[in-house]
Each structure stands twice: as structure tokens, then as C-alpha cells.
Amino acid sequence: MKFDILIKNAFIVDGTGKKPFKGNVGLKDGKITFVGEGNFGEEALSVVDAEGKFLSPGFIDIHRHGDVAVFRDNFGKLELQQGLTTIVNGNCGLSLVPLAPAFEKGVKNYLFPVTGKIDDFIKTSSVAEYHKQLSDHYGGNLPINVGMLAGSGTIRASLMGYVKQELSPDEKAVIRQELEKVLSHGALGISLGLGYAPECFYSTEDLIEVLSPLQGTNSVVAVHMRDEAYHLEESVSEMIEVAEKLKIHVHISHLKAIGKDNWNSRVENSLSLLRAARACGGNLTCDVYPYTAGSTQLIHVLPHDFLVGGNAGIAQRLKNPKERENLTYRILHTEAEGSLARAVGWENITLAALTREENKPFLGKTITEAAEMAKKDPFDFTYDLLISENCQVTMIDKITCDEDLERIIDAEFSNFISDSTYPTRGMFHPRVANAFVRTLEQYVKSGKFPLEKIIQKQTSMCAQVVNLHSKGQIAEGFDGDLVLFDLEKIHENATFPQPLLPPSGIEKVFVGGLLALDKGELTGNRGGKVLTA
DSSP: OOEEEEEEEEEEOOSSSOOOEEEEEEEETTEEEEEEOOOOGGGEEEEEEOTTOEEEEOEEEOOBOOTTGGGSTTTTHHHHTTTEEEEEEOOTTOOSOOOOGGGHHHHHHHHHHHHOOOOTTSOOSOHHHHHHHHHHHTTTOBSSEEEEOEEHHHHHHHHHTTOOOOOOHHHHHHHHHHHHHHHHTTOSEEEEETTSTTGGGOOHHHHHHHTGGGTTSOOEEEEEOSOSSTTHHHHHHHHHHHHHHHTOEEEEOSOOOOSGGGTTTHHHHHHHHHHHHHHTTOOEEEEEOSOSEEEEEGGGGSOGGGGTTHHHHHHHHHTOHHHHHHHHHHHHHOOOTTOHHHHHOGGGEEEEEOOSGGGGGGTTOBHHHHHHHHTSOHHHHHHHHHHHTTTOOEEEEEOOOHHHHHHHHHSTTEEEOOOBOOOSSSOOOTHHHHHHHHHIIIIITTSSSOHHHHHHTTTHHHHHHTTOTTSSSOSTTSBOOEEEEOGGGOBOOOOSSSTTOOOBOEEEEEETTEEEEETTEEOSOOOBOBOOO
16 A cells, blocks of 8 residues: 555645645655645545645644653543644753752652642653653553653752752752753753742853753753743843853743733843844744743742742741741832732732642632632732642733734744643643644634744744654655644633633544544544654
């Protein structure tokens, strides 16, 4: 047989930005072996008539936090139902691996609100060990393709804890050695979480020195910047400096301007800075998620210097009345890096995941609402809640505006992501199950952007960031990862009250040349692989 599968009569959106064209696509041995016209039905084991449907490369999400979720039952279903065939975990400096034993427990506690419960059986000492276990867990064939960035924050924290200190030359050398190791073990790049401890304690000069092993390589550095509110432009300028001095690819994660005071100005300024740097040869790109609300740890409302000591250190300081008084003043009256609460207001922060039974009535409430229920000031309520929960609280926060999202989407160097977290308690964000369908509904069906541009930003442009050279395009020789969808039926069904409802309009999804999802249901075929550099 010439093909294992022939998909005929499709409107092909090939991922390059080229306008859709009518044609057929043949798959053989996991690869795309034909794109064009012609009647080959008798030469295929299986024929799919795609009349009236669009066929695109499988969607690629290079910013998820599913480091632990990949081992859970039914992993892949939420992803496949929205057309995802490839994901990359380990973002924002918060990867599960590699964990050194010295501070392993503290790091896992810090990661909990993002990754959910970390099962003891998961091997976390090295990227190579983790990759092997993940592949073995599925017998070599995963539901979807999974890659990993190594979090520089995890590396520093597991070696040295969450202390705020100026690292010695020897300590910097140890971190550099670990970065070299994770890259040699197949990590697709390095992620930074400069908005989180302990990486927020780096100076720009120290950061450049620590990242020096990447100089001269094509490995990406994906960064959650130091500040995304009042100091957005300074944070972008810092990353431009890193990219220029090390001559490396710096990719800014989830670019946005947090808080109404910063809307409709700072994003535009930041994009201008990036365009100017790119015009001078800087290798800088960025991504954006298609929601005005985000989700992260509640401790992100605190200024950076208050994050010293990780969860235990934060909780201990919050018990001190003088520390609380000073903290409240700073949040109210300063624009310190990390002061998200001042930027967005307590009324725009919803409690999404809590661990203690006595706090469950506050789940799904804004901090303003929860504080009224508890008959407390919002500041005292937040501090008491963080102490009670050992800081393991997740929030959903309304942070940015649609106009800024569209400015970023329009940028020639941006791509889509979801920034999905996977809590094992509380509420999910709808982006976990619907982000890559929402893009089609919000920006294509509305007429704001052409289909080919949106598809390019969630296929080939994503693949290019993390050097997945055989993914993201419908072309001969590329991997057989494909999505067949009915644009008229495309619809995001998930809401914040019901965040995991699957979207409509995704007809079939192929992973590694196998039909993995058919009309919303898993087929049992698994063609995904662990992706290594």
C-alpha cells in the first residue's frame, strides 16, 4: 500500500502562513509522504473524506505545566480534544526535574500549586531518568508528544534553597554545570522564572553569568520575566540585554501588562523594544495565551524579596505583625516588582485551589468576597490563608485586556500557548481544555485574523521556538501529526464554573500517523513520543 491513511478533499492549512488550498494528504509509517492533488484511494489502508473540513498540523503548546500530569490516568484526552498533538512542560523555571536531594521537599511544596500532587514513584533526579520513566510508563508510545524544558529555578532551589544571597563563584559554577548536564540529557531548552523565588534574587549580571553555557548553542531560554506590571518595559529590556550579550534565543513567556493602569501602553512599548532589538539582529520571540485571566500561585501577590525561604519562610514572616504591617503598606503604596495585588485589586483574584477543609467555603470566591465571609480585611485574610495553607494556594486572576492580547497576536514574532497548570484540588482554568480552540473562535470566526495566521502561530512558529524541526507543517517528510476540524462548529464550551468541558469542532486528530481522537473520543492508538533535543 502506498499510504496507511489518505485524507482527501481537505482544505489544507499547512502551518507556514500560506492561504488554505484544496488537496489530499497521505500518511505512511508515521510521516507525511504526500501533499497535493490526485486520487489514491485504492492505494490506502484507510481513507478519510474531509470534504468541507480544514486540515492543519497538530497544534503545539510549548508552555504547559503538566510535568506530573503526564503520569495520571487519561492524560492526553484534554489535550487531544482541542487538537494538541505536542506539548512542552517545565516552564517558568518551575520544572519537576532535576531535583537534588538537599532541598527536594521544599521545592516540591513550592511546585504543588502549579503541578498538583507529586507522586512518590516519579523519578526526579535527572532529565534523562525522567524521560526514560515517562517513555516506559506508556510502553514507548505516548498519547501525545511530550518535551521538557529544564527549570533554572528548580535547579538553583534544589541545590541551594530559597535563600536571597549573592552566589559565590563556586555556587554559580555548580549551577552552570547543571545547566550543561540537563541540555546534554535532552532538555529542549532552559526556562526561567524571574518572577518567582529563587530566580527573582538574581541580578542581571549574575543571570548572564549563570546562563553562559548556552552561549553559542541553539537552545532556547524561555522566560517568565521579572515583572509584568509597572516594570514591564524594564523587564523586556533586561531580556534583550541577555539575548544580546550571550547571542542566544530568548523567548518571552506569556507577554502581557498586568493591571488596568498598565493596559494599552506598556505592551505596545514592549513590542516596540523587541522589534528594535530584532532589527539589530537580536533573537527574541514571545508568546501569549488567549485569555485576559491567568492562573498561578497566590504568593505571586507578594513582592519578590518577601519570597525568601520558600513556603516555610513566607509563612513564618506572615505571622509577624510588623512584617504584615510593612507588607500591606508596600502593596498599597509602592510599585515593587511582584506587586500583583496592587495592580489588579483583590476583587479580581479568585481562589482556585485550597488544601484544608476549613478553607473550602472560600473556593471560587474572590479575595474580596472571601474576606467579607471571614469578616476580615482582605490583606489580613490573604496572609492568614497563606499561613493556614502553607502557601499552597492557586489563584485565577483577571489581569490584562483584549486590546493588548490582539496587539501581541498581531506581532510577527509571537505564538500561542495555554500556560496550563494541573492542580489536583480545586478549580482548573478553562485554558487547560480549550485554549487552542478558543483561538479559532475568538480570532478567526470573529474575522479579526486570517485562519492561516492563527494556525501558523499554534503550529510551525511554536515548533521553531524549541527546535522541533519535523513538526508544525503539512509537508512531505514531516511527522504525521494532524488536526481535522470543522470551522463552522468550532466553539469553546468550557467556562470558569465548568472549565473542563471539551470544545466542539475538532473532528479527528492524528499523532505519529495514527488516528488518536475520533469525534471527541480516544481511539486507543498512541503515536506520541518523548521529545529530546
